[in-house]
Amino acid sequence: MGEEENPSSSASTEKQQLKQAIMQISSLISVSHSIKVFTAKWQSARIKLEELISHLAAIENCELNGRNPSLSAAVAEILATLANCGDLARRCSEFSYSGKLLMQSDLDMLSAKLDFHIGSLRGIYAAGLLEQSHALVVSRPCFTSASKDDVRFYLNDVFSRLKIGRKREALIAFNEVAREDERYIKIGVAIDGFVNLIVNFLDSHDREVQEVAAEAVSSIAGFPPGKAVLLSAGAIAPLIRVVEGGSKLSKEFSARCLMKMTENSDNVWAVSAHGGVPALLKICVGAGDSGTELLCLVCGVLKNLSAVEEIKRFMVEDGAVEGLITLAESRGDEAQISALDLLHTIAHRDESIREAIITHGGIQMLVGIMDPASAVSTKTREVAFRCITTICLSSETSCLTLGFADHILHFLRFGEASVQELALKASFWLCGASDCAKQVMGEAGFMDVLVKFLDSKSFDIREIAGETLSNMLLLPKNRKRFVQNDQNIVVLMQMLDPEQGNNKHLLSILVSLSRSNSARKKMLSSGYLKNIEKLAEDDAKEIVRKLSSSRFRNVFNVFWRS
Structure with missing residues (x-):
């Protein structure tokens, strides 16, 4: 029986072979820079030699327990290839090769062998044939004091671990430092091949590796240079997969x-x-088990894509409108907001898409969200209202039929401040849509409620309420209805303040009312005529002129002298 081989001796031999291979590759890389012929092929070979030396250096740091036949065979084959590479480098340096075509063929064969060796080493590591538990791992630099060189050194170590198959561990390490310090992303992007390797792991069958790789590319995409590198690395297709x-x-x-x-x-x-x-639309249209976060993100991507007219058309033809309406009806606030925002974007300045939204029940869905009985957030209602003002440019009758005016009036009366402001904006939009809308709003009781907002502390609220009421009073039936409330005229006259410059909206309303005989009588009897007298605005002079004309002149003079 032959003598049993000593495991420690085998491990020592493998270490020596690794050192020998590393030294030879280092020498060949140095020599390759001075070669003046076939420079493109030698540059390609040099890149592969650099990758090969990274693999060997990382394996050298692993614990080699006993004889490892696969590794020994791989290193032996590498040494043979390196000897051949050395011979080719010598002949190219000395211009002693027999023919260009033959040398090109030899260099192509060398490149193929280097690819084979790189793949072999990856396979050895991935198969778990090396002991990782005692592998040397570079410590993460201190967040506050790490220099640029420290960061680069650490990332090169991460890169080496990625190359030899320690994918999950290396990607987790990168993600951890990327969250803490954006320098790791910026420097990592500049390392040749670093991003390409991470992109390759997006197609990993290992779910955990795929997840950490996806997190890594998401971080990289946060920087303009990172976007460009990801694009050149072919990241789009695997991301979609x-x-x-x-x-x-x-x-x-x-x-x-x-x-x-x-x-x-x-x-x-x-x-x-x-x-x-189509892949992104499928998630929105057939939401299924897709989580809210994913739905919101996908809507965000589609919103970016819709900036291109041709792509927007394709989205609509592929069912985007129906899918987004369904999504807005069936999911929670965040998904609703994303779906509505995307609908608003694709409908903007596009009559055909607005018609498609209306045809597929978009107005019913939007008015339903504005219903006070709907359990949705104020933000959702804001986005829904923005959609209504974009989509229903000529369909306010449909909104009125579905109870939109009643919903707005409810929020004006009982909503919180933010909701009331939204309702005021909706009132202003609806009032400007048509005389029919003005009449419906007048009959519903909007005017009495709007008067209360004219005394708001907020300048914007006063302006919106004042313009809305002024527009409504252009309709004779509304003026008549407004005057029927004895307090409305008195309140308006009382609000006029000669000491303040905030009377414009009030005067505009009073000018409209001064067209009514009944309104003029109530202005005269209000007891606040002197507030008008002290104002120098043109509107105030017009009101005074109307009040002092014809049969009102004598009555006016009596009040004026009192």
């Missing part, structure tokens, strides 16, 4: 990355070219 079939977390990170990347309109077409539009 992850959004379609990844885990919940990896989908969210990938969608967030796509949203950041499509902020640049140049990248929009790349997403479309890789089938991103």
